[in-house]
Amino acid sequence: MSRTLYDLIGLAAGIAFILALKGLSHPKTARKGNLIGAFGAGLATVVVFFYASPSVSGKAESSLPLNNLGWILGAIAVGLIIGVPAARRVQMTQMPQLVALFNGVGGGAAALVAIVEYLNLGLEATTAQVVFTVFTVIVGCVSFSGSIITFMKLQELMTTRPVIFPAGRFVIAATLLSVIGVGGWVVSALGTTPLLILAALSLLFGVLFVLPVGGADVPIVISLLNAFTGLTVAASGYVLDSVLLIIAGTLVGASGTILTRLMADAMGRSLFGTLFGAFTAKQQDSSGVADDRPVRSGSPDDVAILLNYARRVVIVPGFGLAVAQAQHTVRELADLMISKGIDVAYGIHPVAGRMPGHMNVLLAEANVPYDQLVEMDEVNPTFGQTDVAIVIGANDVVNPAAKTTPGCPIYGMPILEVSNAANIIFLKRSMRPGFAGIENELLYDPKTMLLFGDAKSSLTKVVSALKAL
């Protein structure tokens, strides 16, 4: 295959990636977009087997069929055997951590490619190539180890709270400085050992960087690491002289950056605060000292009665619903109410759950009809005509402090205004606050009823009580 044809097919794959991102940005075309992306990636992969790409170092001869062809195909097979079942079998509630993991391995792959190319180039590498290699190794390793930590946090293999150790910020700053220092060393002195030290330090930095991030900020970090990995791919494209990798990597880097900002905005977080939490975080006390004021708690029967006589009910799902995996049960409850002639809608806050749009995915998995999912801006004006708002494992996204308490962590975040509903029911396990660690006045509101317990078992009880009525 001629270089021109090879390049043209690469450009076509790049165009496919643009169309993929474009498609993924609109609900109607999202699935097609993803398929176009997969097609582009497949095309680019197949084509590389038919082109003997000249080594940048000029040392290794490339000819068709490729050297090490058997090994290459074998490695791809291993990747398929690991990747496909993982992607197929994962439960939707665990999807965020899988995405984190996939991102991490991508970053790791980019770092490895850079290292190999560096070994291969040896002393012939130009300064620009070495600089890009250093960049790829640092960022790829950070992305790899950082993603592993986010995976462990989300999978609850470790605490989801920010991990802050004494003098942590100095350790992190020192690590960062040594990463930069060793990077400079590699550029000036060349050599394999410095590069491996650089990789090790970068891996360490990735760990330290993500440890202080709280569980709920993790999606922002994943998105950021994703953008980082994109940039490493672009840098590899420079070293390997591949327009495709440059375009694809830059696309992901740019769109990932925007996406990170959109996510942070949607949850009212400052991107800066999230990222440099490492440097500024204080050991925070959010054990949630329960207030002494009285609350009105009820039984599943009380809830069922309230629901039974309502004309309109809005269900507000949150983080806790995902934790309890109660999406199927909530759907059962909704169906039951609908069969009783009650008007039911789900009020979806953009950042409810563990990742933006997470609620939509979870509820879609439970086959909740799309038209019952109402976005925040549309559902808010309707709470005035709502008899019961039933808040399931959500807290921050309905907390009026976002509007009334300047200076509190969620101040300014738009909320679901359930306080306008005639009755509010909270399903949660305790009086503990939500992710942001702040009291929710609504829990003490006279029109609020609390139903304590795991969301799933509470809902099951409510369903049977409602059926019995």
Place this chain on the structure above:
Amino acid sequence: MSRTLYDLIGLAAGIAFILALKGLSHPKTARKGNLIGAFGAGLATVVVFFYASPSVSGKAESSLPLNNLGWILGAIAVGLIIGVPAARRVQMTQMPQLVALFNGVGGGAAALVAIVEYLNLGLEATTAQVVFTVFTVIVGCVSFSGSIITFMKLQELMTTRPVIFPAGRFVIAATLLSVIGVGGWVVSALGTTPLLILAALSLLFGVLFVLPVGGADVPIVISLLNAFTGLTVAASGYVLDSVLLIIAGTLVGASGTILTRLMADAMGRSLFGTLFGAFTAKQQDSSGVADDRPVRSGSPDDVAILLNYARRVVIVPGFGLAVAQAQHTVRELADLMISKGIDVAYGIHPVAGRMPGHMNVLLAEANVPYDQLVEMDEVNPTFGQTDVAIVIGANDVVNPAAKTTPGCPIYGMPILEVSNAANIIFLKRSMRPGFAGIENELLYDPKTMLLFGDAKSSLTKVVSALKAL
């Protein structure tokens, strides 16, 4: 100045153009966007004086200061002396033709640049360079002469009706074929004479191409020629090895194409139909045979009385308002009504007037407050609560045939649903139909009152009658 610096500044100018188009797409940033674009263009122009760009042919020596510097600066001064006052003084109603003219001279400039470079390259030109030169000459010349014709149509230096002459389509097809043929000749044989013949034929084709287009389709054609000119600039960029010209030209080409489609969509026209009107148009009889059915026509006093007792009035301006230049008078009427406590809004159809958005510009010029301008989608639901809809020089944009008569030229175009208002007043000069040449049933509606006459004088009369009440 080093090549690298020169190229970087060129890229910066390209980025400025991207930001300019981005800014121009949003009302709040539009003006800033335009200024950024002007800045980029200025930057690119200034920088070229500080870089001795090697001739592609390698023949002419370039050194600083540039050869012919005095001539160059003089020519720029001439351009400024012609361009700035024209842009400053033009009346807003004549702005479309000025844009057409500016586009045309741009196309002409691109064609001239291509010709000079071709002369300069002589026999050393590569085939690719010649192909791009031929492209630029053809499209630039078509854009030039086509724009001149659109200018003359809009300025009413010639008829605005489609000009169709017998066997016209054969003449056009023959011209197009000879353009292509001579283009091929230039590529294969090279030489100055064929190139000049090519230019002449292309100019002729531009004229023939635009003549059959009706006056109201002209904005679509301007937009298309604009996109064409962009592509010629990109092609020149290839020949002159300038990334800036490639980026800038392609941006304009792409955004111009989209814009052309958006415009055609907004006015319910098929792009294809408009463009290939030349090949398909039949001598059409749209003299507008007036129907015999009775209509209710009124006097300015009748209109004033109707308005005086209305609570809500929607003003629907159209093409005829622009023709009559009645924008200031209509504002006077609106102010008078508002001072009488009447609720007044303008219902703006996207394609009312001579160009998309034209009404907004005209009414803004007359200082109509922005918040009184209501877009179609927002104003339509309010006609039910409207006492009087006063349609000033508009016709097609309120014609219910767009909804009721499949197959009519405007079928499918969204309209302003004035028929839902309690009373409708039409200000027009005759029973002649609008641009699309189709009867408007609404004129015969019992709740319609017609006030015949030029929009401006009619409005003046209505204003004095209303003042007298």
Place this chain on the structure above:
Amino acid sequence: MDAMAILSIFVLSVFVGFEVVSKVSSTLHTPLMSGANAIHGVILVGAIIVADHSETNLELGLSLAAIVLATINMVGGFVVTDRMLEMFKGQKK
């Protein structure tokens, strides 16, 4: 610059051009068209380059004509667009 690079730049510019204007409201169609029109006046840069390279009077004459036309296109275009947009300015909120 090699053909592949130019092609890539072209393709990417097409996408940028498409995306950037694809959501524009019809109110801004005319100013946007006019602004884009002014942008292609940057052919002035090309006209200056060929004027610099001109060797014969014919070449010089043609390139000076190109400079005049391109300047009109560029400067006039930005000025007229600014005038259009200026009218919207005072009135927003």
Place this chain on the structure above:
Amino acid sequence: MDAMAILSIFVLSVFVGFEVVSKVSSTLHTPLMSGANAIHGVILVGAIIVADHSETNLELGLSLAAIVLATINMVGGFVVTDRMLEMFKGQKK
């Protein structure tokens, strides 16, 4: 490909990336992130190229590891994104 071309391609790709996703609704944040994630799995191409060029066992071993990881990233990413989006599918009208 010269540095200027690469820089231009980079800059333009940044704009395309920005523009293309800038209006995405929050419902699609997660699938979009996941899809973009899969796209950078195309580093697989790079991994195959370096495996082809590998001369030592160390190089080969590292590049095979890169291939495994990149394949997981790419294929797993597209599959999981498709699964997410599939759930929306059946329900829209």
